[in-house]
Amino acid sequence: MTAFLQKRAFASLISLMGLVVLVFFLSRLTGDPTTLYLPVDASLESREQFRELHGLNDPILVQFGRYVGDLVQFDFGMSIRRSAPAIDVVLQAFVWTLQLALITMTLVTVAAIVIGSIAAFHIGGVFDRIATFFSLIGASAPDFWIAIISIVIFSVGLGWLPTSGTGTVWHWILPIAVLFIRPFGLILQVVRGSMVSTLSSAYVKTARAKGLRNKPIIFVHALRNAMLPVITVIGDQAAALLNGAVVVETIFGFPGVGKLMIDSILQRDFTVVLAAIMVTAVAIFVMNILIDILYAVLDPRIRY
Amino acid sequence: MADHLLEVRNLSVDFHTAQGTVHAVRDVSWHLDRGETLAILGESGSGKSVSASAIMNLIDCPPGEIVSGELLFDGQDLLKMTDDQRRDLNGRRIAMIFQDPLSHLNPVYTVGFQIAEIMTAHGTPKDEARARALELMERVGIPNAADKIDSYPHEFSGGQRQRLMIAMALGMKPDILIADEPTTALDVTVQAQILDLLEELQAETQMGLLLITHDLGVVAEVADRVVVMNSGEIVETGTATQVYHNPTHPYTKQLIGAVPGTGEMAEPMDTAIKPILEINKMGKKYGAFTALQDASLTVLPGETVAIVGESGSGKSTLAKTLLRLEDATSGEALYQGRDLVTMDAAELFALRREIQMVFQDPTQSLNPRMSVYDIISEAFVIHPEILPKEKWTARVQELLEQVGLNASHMYRYPHQFSGGQRQRIAIARALALEPKLIVCDEAVSALDVSIQAQVITLLNRLQEELGLSYLFIAHDLPLVRDFAHRVVVMQGGRIVEQGPVAQIFDAPREIYTRNLLAASLHPDPEVQAARRAERLDLQEAV
Incomplete structure (x- = not known):
């Protein structure tokens, strides 16, 4: 297990290095920040000064070398726009995103597993049909549309919930509800499919012959075996949320990492873009390793 | 007090499927004390x-339906x-x-x-x-x-x-x-x-x-x-x-x-003939684990050599290394004088025609998305020198008839055939390449006894008609007794005993072979009682 973790950590590090190269050079292709930060009629000297100050005049490879050198010391540089260390800006936003993702995925996982398992047990029944119908709608509905419609109904129309921002518990409800729908639909389908096959497996037949009640048959014998493909999809969906739910965060004015990334790209605040990508990448690598560990915990036949 | 501990009375169970209703059991009655x-x-x-599943309430309804009957356990009807x-x-x-x-x-x-x-x-x-x-x-x-x-x-x-x-x-x-x-x-x-x-x-x-x-x-x-x-x-x-x-x-x-194991045993073949296959001290290691060690045996043209042994004895490893599905780590396997173990890829490709394999489970070894025609004629796609394309259809028909299948079924898919028929397709596929040696790895183990007997009869007929040699891997001793000329007994990656079939079955030398024979079951209860006594004696001796 330790050897496996070391190997995974090492592989992640290589990927991260690739990511640094890719993002650094791609972001430079988007144009010169001076045209954005300084007024249109700024003098050539002030432009020159700005470039000099932020090191934009050096050859690009020198800039890259300097950036990597700083990175090794966990110095992501200063945000051009916010005059604060880029990493602080990103971590602040990341905490918001992490909370949002954690709460949403916990709710999604519990709901999808319980409803999907019951639907699979009563396959073809009324409960199954209703669950399948709504999960398909959920998995296919575009989230920007749901976000806007829900603001129209619950904030503007009924006036129950705030339209955007943070502050109270009420502010969290709409973003979580909107983010919930798609992963819930998807994961429910995976749970249901996986449970249908484990419920028809030979060991479930044994459990029935032993005289077990339905509840242990479904939630002890079938579910744990059905979880492996489900965990893969949960990881996938959680990664999407950790990346920042760009659209939903923007619509609800939620100060998460997705909104920060979009803003920074538009502002050519490269240091922040890079720091944000690195932080989310590290988070996703960590999560994938956790999922691999979870596989081994759930299935004793998997040993690394 | 009830007459019997468990009594099934006039049980009928149907299964309603998309293809119509199947009467799984009809009016079945039995009892157990x-x-x-x-x-x-x-x-x-x-x-x-089915009746056991009904007793355990393991029949899913639908598609199942218990049409009639009683399941009396201690006099009480389970169905009520x-x-x-x-x-x-x-x-x-x-x-x-x-x-x-x-x-x-x-x-x-x-x-x-x-x-x-x-x-x-x-x-x-x-x-x-x-x-x-x-x-x-x-x-x-x-x-x-x-x-x-x-x-x-x-x-x-x-x-x-x-x-x-x-x-x-x-x-x-x-x-x-x-x-x-x-x-x-x-x-x-x-x-x-x-x-x-x-x-x-x-x-x-x-x-x-x-x-x-x-x-x-x-x-x-x-x-x-x-x-x-x-x-x-x-x-x-x-x-x-x-x-x-x-x-x-x-x-x-x-x-x-x-039921096999009661017929005449084959006479040994004339060993003066030059063997078609000669394996010398072949070995295979997986890391530190030795799966096969110093295996030596010969197969004559037209001979059936059976390899018997329990799981883990190395009999499948022997087949795989022989066919170069895995590379042997030592020894040689001379096929008509040429060493299969060291042969280069081009030579091996040409030679693959002459050594074919029939696997245990035809459900898995036949591609479910290819028609029988495609499965068999694929041989000619890979080895185009065998037959010009315009003759493929006629040849596939001929092969199907040779293995006892209806030639007009050649555009059907494997799932439309029964288990025994599928194994015949697998044999036809092997024959398409006109091989001289066929390796059968537990080729009839998954089949019912009566189907097994039919496939064995087919293999025997093909051997007579085409002069084929078989390397027949099996765990079922009675089957081997009726079918093989010679028997090779394997244990733990080694060959422990080999000889003509009569010698192995009537006068086995090794204790392992005797154990194996004593443990195999005879359908006659009286013969089996004697064999059981022998088995228990052997156990005590050990």
């Missing part, structure tokens, strides 16, 4: 498991009980074990938990259940049970897993144990041990044992009475001896006639 062993004998599709009442009987008073214990044990829970669970489900406190689980594991012969109680099913051998299933079933000291093909996937010596264990436990507890099997040998070994089923109906009932010696129904006669 305390301390008695009843065998239900039948081939696949005979409905032999509520689901809760039946769940309470399951495991506590009627327990069941299955074929293939690996898939019937839950892979993600420890065996201790699974054995204890049958007791906790019926109200036994946790600690007590665990203590009893340990006791049961010891009773069924799991070595170091105390250390193994928290192990998972995949950490045990096949025979041990079946022992664990038995331990689980006995948790609540049931009145009836239903065993559905409990030894089918096991090696002969392990099969004998499991059947011995079941008999011992039955003597201890006086439970009624219902044994569902396709194997007349198993019936001869353990059954008091036997019910023979065919196409959902009971065709014959009686004691095991009666049914074997005086079968009245034509189906029973046919079934007994198809």
Whole structure:
């Protein structure tokens, strides 16, 4: 297990290095920040000064070398726009995103597993049909549309919930509800499919012959075996949320990492873009390793 | 008080499928008493498991429907009980074990938990259940049970897993144990041990044992009475001896006639002929593990050489290294003087034509998305020098007729054929390349006895017509006895004994071979009783 973790950590590090190269050079292709930060009629000297100050005049490879050198010391540089260390800006936003993702995925996982398992047990029944119908709608509905419609109904129309921002518990409800729908639909389908096959497996037949009640048959014998493909999809969906739910965060004015990334790209605040990508990448690598560990915990036949 | 412990009266069960209604069992009646062993004998599709599934409430309705009948347990009709009442009987008073214990044990829970669970489900406190689980594991012969109680099913051998299933079933000291093909996937010596264990436990507890099997040998070994089923109906009932010696129904006669191991043994071939295949000291290692060591044997043209041995004996490794599906780590395999082990890719490609393989499970070895025509003619796509394209159709038809299939079915897909027919397709596919040597890896093991006999007859005919040599890998000794010229016995990666078939069966030298022969079951209960005594003697000798 330790050897496996070391190997995974090492592989992640290589990927991260690739990511640094890719993002650094791609972001430079988007144009010169001076045209954005300084007024249109700024003098050539002030432009020159700005470039000099932020090191934009050096050859690009020198800039890259300097950036990597700083990175090794966990110095992501200063945000051009916010005059604060880029990493602080990103971590602040990341905490918001992490909370949002954690709460949403916990709710999604519990709901999808319980409803999907019951639907699979009563396959073809009324409960199954209703669950399948709504999960398909959920998995296919575009989230920007749901976000806007829900603001129209619950904030503007009924006036129950705030339209955007943070502050109270009420502010969290709409973003979580909107983010919930798609992963819930998807994961429910995976749970249901996986449970249908484990419920028809030979060991479930044994459990029935032993005289077990339905509840242990479904939630002890079938579910744990059905979880492996489900965990893969949960990881996938959680990664999407950790990346920042760009659209939903923007619509609800939620100060998460997705909104920060979009803003920074538009502002050519490269240091922040890079720091944000690195932080989310590290988070996703960590999560994938956790999922691999979870596989081994759930299935004793998997040993690394 | 009821007449019998368990009585099935006029049971009829239908399955409603997309293709129409299947009458799985029709008007079936039998009974079982305390301390008695009843065998239900039948081939696949005979409905032999259906009445047991009905007793255990394991038939899903729909698609199943219990049309009529009564299932009287201690005089009470199970079919009139509520689901809760039946769940309470399951495991506590009627327990069941299955074929293939690996898939019937839950892979993600420890065996201790699974054995204890049958007791906790019926109200036994946790600690007590665990203590009893340990006791049961010891009773069924799991070595170091105390250390193994928290192990998972995949950490045990096949025979041990079946022992664990038995331990689980006995948790609540049931009145009836239903065993559905409990030894089918096991090696002969392990099969004998499991059947011995079941008999011992039955003597201890006086439970009624219902044994569902396709194997007349198993019936001869353990059954008091036997019910023979065919196409959902009971065709014959009686004691095991009666049914074997005086079968009245034509189906029973046919079934007994198809059992291998009673025919003439083949004469050895003239060894002066130059062998087609000569294997010298071939070996295969996987890391530190030696799967095959110093294997030497020869095959003559037109000869059938059988390789027998239990799982892990190295017989499949021998076939794989011979065909270069795996590379041998030492030794040589001379095919008509040319070494297969060191041959380069181009030469090997040309030679592959002459050595073909037929696998155990035609359901898996035939591509389900290719028609029979595509499967067979693919040989000509790969080796275009055999036949010009305009002759393919005619040749495929000819091959299908040669293996006894209807040539007009060549555009059908594998799933539209029965198991026996699929194996014929696999043989036709091998023949398409006009091979001289065919390696059959457990080629008839998955088939019913009567189908098995037909495929063996086919292989014999093809050998006569085409002069084929067979390297026939099998675990079923009676089958080998009727079919092979020479027999090679393997154990733990080594060849322990080889010789003409009569010598191996009538005068085996090695103790391992004698054990193997003593453990294989004979369909005649009287012969089997003698063999059983011999087996127990051998055990004591060891």
